[in-house]
Amino acid sequence: MVKAIDNRWWLAAAVAGFAALPWGLGIYHQHVLIVSLFYVMMTASWNLLAGYTGQVSFGHAAFAGIGAYASGILATKVGLNPWLGVGAGTLAAAVFGFLLGVLCLKMGGIYLSLTTLGFSEILHIIINNEYEITRGTMGLQVPGLIAEYSKLAYFYIFLAGAIITLAVVHRLIHANIGLNFRAVQNDERAAAALGVDVVRVRVLAFTVSSALAGMAGALYGHYLLLITPQIPSLDQQFLVLSMTVIGGLGSFAGPVIGAFGLEILSEYIRAYGEYHVLAFGLVALIVARFAPRGLVGVWKQFMDRRRPAA
DSSP states (O other): HHHHHHHHHHHHHHHHHHHHHHGGOOHHHHHHHHHHHHHHHHHHHHHHHHHOOOOOSSSSHHHHHHHHHHHIIIIIIIOOHHHHHHHHHHHHHHHHHHHHHHHHHTHHHHHHHHHHHHHHHHHHHHHHHHHHHHGGOOEOOOOSSSHHHHHHHHHHHHHHHHHHHHHHHHHHHTTTTHHHHHHHHHHHHHHHHHHHHHHHHHHHHHHHHHHHHHHHHHHHHHHHHHEOOOTTTHHHHHHHHHHHHHTTTSSSSHHHHHHHHHHHHHSGGGTTTTTHHHHHHHHHHHHHHOOOOHHHHHHHHHHHHHHHHH
């Protein structure tokens, strides 16, 4: 009990210190932190599905796109308040996630991956071709979430979004349903034999993961003031995948470390264009082969080796 209280104090101190960080930074570095927080939301929510239930989906960026375009279209075409639009975008992503989950999560494995990959490509084609609604490749201009645009204000909005995402993930994986997640991941047949509704567990994880991605996409679109097909692209999806795997798939802190580490690194190698996504993909493959638990796993191994010597 005392240790848990101490951990909460350390966590609160870390969040407070991070919240004060942008005050000493310029606009560019504030932007990097905001984008990093966006990827924290994306990686943490994808890790809930892939890391804790073992279901690899290639449609996560597509759900972020659904959230972004739903919120943006409602704001521009209907005149809905952007904050209400973010809620509507989150709900839209959750509904699409639920429907897709019900349709394809009975298959699992490679079939789920192929189905979500096809869904992502279909959505991308629709966005590019429905020019009257989405403005195609030109992008949809949307209003901001605040009257006066401020990087500092958006930093705190995204920080709140990241905290909400991490809190939801933490709550789920440490509740009884989290035990079902791990049971399904480790052995579906054994979990089903013990009374776990495997499909229900998968659909729940898929729906929550999709909703959190939709919220991230909606916030990101209103931050950029322009929603483009880049948000639901496969490049975005593979970047999220790389961040999660390199940070530590199946760990709580891994996606956070991967999101900040790779986003900051990408700013230094952005001169190489889209090749940096390929480089991250190769690094993710190497990490998955030689350090399957990612940077978090490497750190834990290092600490375990030190303990006997101490």
